[in-house]
Amino acid sequence: MIFSCLAYVCGERSGVIQEKPFAFEETLNGRTKVDIETEMQLVEQKLKSLVEQGCSEEETKHAMKDLGTKRAKLYGWPDPYVFTKAMGEMFLGQYRENMPIVIIRPTMITSTFLDPFPGWIEGVRTVDGVVVAYGKGVLKCFLVDQKVACDIIPVDMVANAMIVTADEHFHDLGSQTVYHVASSYQNPIVYKQIYEVSVRYFMKSPLLSRSGMPIVPKATLFLSTMAMFRLYTSLRFKFPLQVLRLLSITFPLQFGDKYERHNRKFKMAMRLVKIYEPYLLFKGIFEDQNLETLRIKNEAKEMHDLSGFNLKCIDWEDYFMNTHIPGLVTHALNK
Secondary structure, three states: OEEEOOHHHHOOOOEEEOOOOOOOOOOOOOOOOOOHHHHHHHHHHHHHHHHHOOOOHHHHHHHHHHHHHHHHHHHOOOOHHHHHHHHHHHHHHHHOOOOOEEEEEEOEEEOOOOOOOOOOOOOOOOOHHHHHHHHOOOOOEEEOOOOOEOOEEEHHHHHHHHHHHHHHOOOOOOOEEEEEEOOOOOOOOEHHHHHHHHHHHHHHOOOEOOOOOEOOOOOOEEEOOHHHHHHHHHHHHHHHHHHHHHHHHHOHHHHHHHHHHHHHHHHHHHHHHHHHHHHHOOOEEEOOHHHHHHHHHHHHHOOOOHHHOOHHHOOHHHHHHHHHHHHHHHHHHOO
């Protein structure tokens, strides 16, 4: 069985992160064990309680997210998404019996490198949101350490790795093997490089506004700590919003809608920053020795096209300039 997980189940660790499976009931902070059955019961009880209280769908969604975040942080995970992925790994490892388990942990997935054709992508994913926001001229500031590796991996390389690893372990009864499909260990690219290549791309091929005029993006301010980001956004956005709020109270017809619209956008932006903070400031490097060993083994047997999941063959600047950003514009933005 192949279980596609996420490399960031490791939490907010730094340094080299090895390809190791989770022990059953293991936690990241080591304070106590996580009981999967108990977590499932808590979710069911909370949901039942919210239904009985007559909560709206929106209220229920926010309450369940808050519960998930609280439970995840209790055990050392930053959010419920990676927490539930980790529990899924534990569950499979505990009850696999003789079934061979392959756990694939990709990092941030981007457009195809080669197959079915270069640059194919559906929707705006992960780091693409930043690239698109810059191209549209709306990225004023951003929380990120520009010196940190942005661990990305083309989606076709993830699919190829899944196929090859499944074939490798098909007959390994009772085995459990973890594969990081990542770039930060062997062929890293840092956020600063992505920003610089995005600047060059949109200078050469700018997006068009609704009026058909080329958009000229402005320089973005990057802030490397949450404290610096909060200070800047308070002075640059929150304080003016408070002034606008007073004007909306005094002159509701002229400023009421304007305040509500800008305040809603500000809250949404801050909520997204809070969600993605652990990943934007992530300083871990994902070791991919298991996958590299398998690649070398297949090379010796001449059984596989090495470009299928060989991260070393990627020239990141060329990939972003001539494959990824053009594909993003063509297959995501234009649709």
